[in-house]
Amino acid sequence: MNSPGELMPLAFMRRGDGGTLVEIRGLKHRVGDVGRALGEQKGRFFHAGRGHRLEHRLNSMGIIPGAALKVIQNNAPGPIIVAVKDSRLCLGRAIAGKLMVRPEGEDSPNGPAG
Amino acid sequence: MSRGVASNEGQITAALSGNPNAGKTTIFNNLTGGRQHVGNWPGVTVEKKEGTARYGDYEFEVVDLPGTYSLTAYSLEEIIVRDFMTLDKPDLVVDIVDASNIERNLYLTTQLIELGVHVVIALNMMDVASARGINIDVELLSELLGIPVVPTIGLRNKGTEELKVAIVSTVMGEARFRGIQVNYGKEIEEEISKLQAVIEQDERVSGEFLGNYSSRWIGVKLLEEDEKVEEDVSRYSEPGSALFRQLEASRDHLFTIFSEDIETVIVDNRYGFVAGVVREAVEREFEEPVTLSDRIDRILTNRILGFPFFALFMWLMFFLTFFLGKFPMNRIDHLMRGLGNLINTNITSPVWLRSLLVDGVVGGVGSVLVFLPQIFIIFICISILEDSGYMARAAFIMDRIMHWLGMHGKSFIPLLMGFGCNVPAVMATRTLESEKDRMITILVNPLMSCTARLPVYALFTAAFFAAHQGTVTFSLYLLGIILAVSMAKLFRRFLFPGESEPFVMELPPYRLPTFKGTFIHMWERGSMFLRKAGTIILAGSVAIWILSYLPPGVKYGSGASLAGKVGHVLEPLVRPLGFDWRAAVALLFGFVAKEIVVSTYGTLLGVGENRALISSGLHGFFTPLTAYGFMAFTLIYTPCLATIAVIKKETGSRRWTAFAVGYSLALAWIVAFVIYRVGLLFGLKG
Numbered sequence: 001m002n003s004p005g006e007l008m009p010l011a012f013m014r015r016g017d018g019g020t021l022v023e024i025r026g027l028k029h030r031v032g033d034v035g036r037a038l039g040e041q042k043g044r045f046f047h048a049g050r051g052h053r054l055e056h057r058l059n060s061m062g063i064i065p066g067a068a069l070k071v072i073q074n075n076a077p078g079p080i081i082v083a084v085k086d087s088r089l090c091l092g093r094a095i096a097g098k099l100m101v102r103p104e105g106e107d108s109p110n111g112p113a114g
Numbered sequence: 115m116s117r118g119v120a121s122n123e124g125q126i127t128a129a130l131s132g133n134p135n136a137g138k139t140t141i142f143n144n145l146t147g148g149r150q151h152v153g154n155w156p157g158v159t160v161e162k163k164e165g166t167a168r169y170g171d172y173e174f175e176v177v178d179l180p181g182t183y184s185l186t187a188y189s190l191e192e193i194i195v196r197d198f199m200t201l202d203k204p205d206l207v208v209d210i211v212d213a214s215n216i217e218r219n220l221y222l223t224t225q226l227i228e229l230g231v232h233v234v235i236a237l238n239m240m241d242v243a244s245a246r247g248i249n250i251d252v253e254l255l256s257e258l259l260g261i262p263v264v265p266t267i268g269l270r271n272k273g274t275e276e277l278k279v280a281i282v283s284t285v286m287g288e289a290r291f292r293g294i295q296v297n298y299g300k301e302i303e304e305e306i307s308k309l310q311a312v313i314e315q316d317e318r319v320s321g322e323f324l325g326n327y328s329s330r331w332i333g334v335k336l337l338e339e340d341e342k343v344e345e346d347v348s349r350y351s352e353p354g355s356a357l358f359r360q361l362e363a364s365r366d367h368l369f370t371i372f373s374e375d376i377e378t379v380i381v382d383n384r385y386g387f388v389a390g391v392v393r394e395a396v397e398r399e400f401e402e403p404v405t406l407s408d409r410i411d412r413i414l415t416n417r418i419l420g421f422p423f424f425a426l427f428m429w430l431m432f433f434l435t436f437f438l439g440k441f442p443m444n445r446i447d448h449l450m451r452g453l454g455n456l457i458n459t460n461i462t463s464p465v466w467l468r469s470l471l472v473d474g475v476v477g478g479v480g481s482v483l484v485f486l487p488q489i490f491i492i493f494i495c496i497s498i499l500e501d502s503g504y505m506a507r508a509a510f511i512m513d514r515i516m517h518w519l520g521m522h523g524k525s526f527i528p529l530l531m532g533f534g535c536n537v538p539a540v541m542a543t544r545t546l547e548s549e550k551d552r553m554i555t556i557l558v559n560p561l562m563s564c565t566a567r568l569p570v571y572a573l574f575t576a577a578f579f580a581a582h583q584g585t586v587t588f589s590l591y592l593l594g595i596i597l598a599v600s601m602a603k604l605f606r607r608f609l610f611p612g613e614s615e616p617f618v619m620e621l622p623p624y625r626l627p628t629f630k631g632t633f634i635h636m637w638e639r640g641s642m643f644l645r646k647a648g649t650i651i652l653a654g655s656v657a658i659w660i661l662s663y664l665p666p667g668v669k670y671g672s673g674a675s676l677a678g679k680v681g682h683v684l685e686p687l688v689r690p691l692g693f694d695w696r697a698a699v700a701l702l703f704g705f706v707a708k709e710i711v712v713s714t715y716g717t718l719l720g721v722g723e724n725r726a727l728i729s730s731g732l733h734g735f736f737t738p739l740t741a742y743g744f745m746a747f748t749l750i751y752t753p754c755l756a757t758i759a760v761i762k763k764e765t766g767s768r769r770w771t772a773f774a775v776g777y778s779l780a781l782a783w784i785v786a787f788v789i790y791r792v793g794l795l796f797g798l799k800g
Binding site for chain 2 (some may be wrong): 014015025053054056057058059060061062064066070072073075077078079081083085087088089090091092094095
């Protein structure tokens with residue numbers, strides 16, 4: 001299993017497990033030269049990709065790096081219910097696999113002692 | 115629309131904004147009482163509710179804006195909210211904040227303040243918050259944000275008057291209003307100021323565009339790469355202008371400093387600001403890691419138990435509908451019969467008038483009105499599913515199955531709502547982010563058997579399957595579901611290939627639905643049926659009566675009447691299904707609304723409202739086999755006129771609307787044909 005401190009996708013965490021969201025993986029499309037070139041071609045501003053849309057939605061619902069997450073229900077291979085502050089969000093498996101979490105010591109099987 | 119009277123002396127426009135599930139609708143109902151009307155936002159079909167509220171001499175118009183989490187330009191709802199704020203310029207915005215989820219809710223508040231509108235917070239669900247040990251220093255919160263904060267408990271109508279006072283005094287300029295802005299840190303703030311300066315100097319942008327916005331807001335939005343604002347600004351400013359150059363420079367500069375998206379930094383700062391406010395003004399008596407709602411979820415969304423519970427709730431919904439609905443139904447039936455007799459004895463001449471009233475109006479509309487109780491019960495059940503928070507859980511549970519269909523759980527909610535009425539169900543697909551998912555969900559929605567089909571099942575099962583009425587009705591619901599699933603799978607495979615959009619949905623905490631809330635909800639939808647009975651169904655019944663009565667002297671409702679002639683023309687089309695000309699006429703008029711299928715028989719048979727007589731009359735035209743085929747046909751064929759209209763509006767495409775009509779008609783024919791032929795093979799009487 002994971003040793004403490006190692007990142008783990010939320011999708012793999014069990015009911016009752018918690019941790020801190022470190023990174024939303026695979027969604028960020030950096031504002032790169034390609035986008036910029038395209039933007040200039042169209043005589044408009046350059047834009048980031050579509051992944052932004054999802055990241056934005058997650059952000060506005062409280063899922064930002066640094067947020068404490070806790071798994072309320074994990075119906076693998078189905079969706080997952082996660083607690084973020086005072087709200088409960090239902091996330092599809094695909095997204096839950098992209099949220100990289102640093103598990104909390106006490107709930108992790110290898111605990112702080114391991 | 116009553117927009118014209120806004121901003122007169124004593125007239126205030128207040129917009130309600132807030133997160134979904136923050137209790138916006140309840141506050142709206144509290145403020146406006148019954149004085150409201152529902153329309154659509156121009157050009158889009160997101161529901162728009164307006165109403166009026168009164169306080170002393172002041173009358174204000176209240177506009178309910180769609181629930182949003184943010185004011186980015188990433189969803190239609192968000193754009194509607196933004197546009198309303200900046201173009202319609204309400205005198206102020208009432209931001210409904212869920213006190214039990216204050217941190218996430220205030221994220222939107224920071225953006226409303228930034229937009230430059232006057233904001234009053236209705237700090238709602240104070241009771242839920244204090245039950246969870248969340249104590250909020252309302253006075254301090256108000257000071258930290260620089261805007262008035264009014265504690266409310268929407269469900270118990272508490273704080274409504276205070277909210278009205280705050281609205282009036284804010285508009286009159288008597289209340290505290292500073293609107294504390296989020297500070298984005300030195301570097302970003304510098305760039306915002308530079309952008310603000312060029313925006314204000316740019317003659318076209320500031321002259322023609324800025325009027326509606328604050329320059330700070332535009333600056334922040336441009337740094338955030340907000341597509342809508344970029345597009346708007348592009349209309350007034352060309353690439354290479356001072357504004358564009360400054361923007362490129364600012365973005366480059368900030369990108370080198372933060373080496374990540376500026377957008378992310380801005381989001382972080384907003385949450386940071388909110389966290390700071392919450393730290394000061396909110397105190398938690400105890401941490402509640404597992405709430406009651408979570409504990410319920412352990413059972414109701416459990417991998418193993420979730421589905422049986424869902425099945426149980428569905429069964430309960432239909433059981434209540436059919437079982438409880440029966441009692442008032444018989445009473446209405448009596449009432450209608452009495453009305454028919456009354457007309458029969460009191461209006462003796464002219465004969466045609468008596469026939470019109472008894473056969474046409476009472477027979478047609480009455481035979482449908484009988485189902486009012488069942489329709490209302492099913493709407494009550496759906497309202498309870500929604501208001502209790504279970505609907506979102508149903509979506510969670512069904513996600514795996516929906517996934518197999520190439521959609522995700524959220525598509526399930528409109529399908530379930532389709533059991534009530536397909537019109538709101540099709541509108542509910544708005545919450546789906548993916549255009550493809552939405553199209554599929556819209557196209558298969560009419561296959562979910564709505565309440566308008568109930569009268570048809572009830573009439574035919576009573577006449578032909580008296581001993582197994584429940585089973586046969588259930589089989590029709592099941593047939594609809596199976597067809598919807600198969601069609602969804604086909605459409606995904608051939609018409610809208612590709613992955614479905616990621617599944618993200620908020621699960622509101624479980625709540626006990628209130629009587630008032632459920633009633634209002636039920637009434638909003640159920641009354642549509644009443645209106646329909648008084649308009650479309652009445653008109654349809656009268657039209658059929660005329661066709662059955664003319665030409666003069668012909669035997670009423672016989673093959674020689676106009677109805678008979680129309681029916682005979684269409685008969686060859688339905689002959690292979692074992693239907694006669696009357697079925698053709700009934701189905702033809704059923705295009706308008708499916709209840710009319712029943713009222714057609716009521717009218718055609720000339721037996722008026724008497725269901726027993728209609729039933730026995732039907733035995734002349736159908737066998738149990740063809741009756742079942744006929745019910746299946748009615749279930750599947752062509753969505754009713756209202757549904758077609760809403761499909762047209764929602765898809766914005768004539769082609770897809772025509773497709774929805776065409777495919778369901780073809781499917782209905784094929785299914786009825788198969789039922790008939792297979793039945794004949796097994797020796798059933800055709």
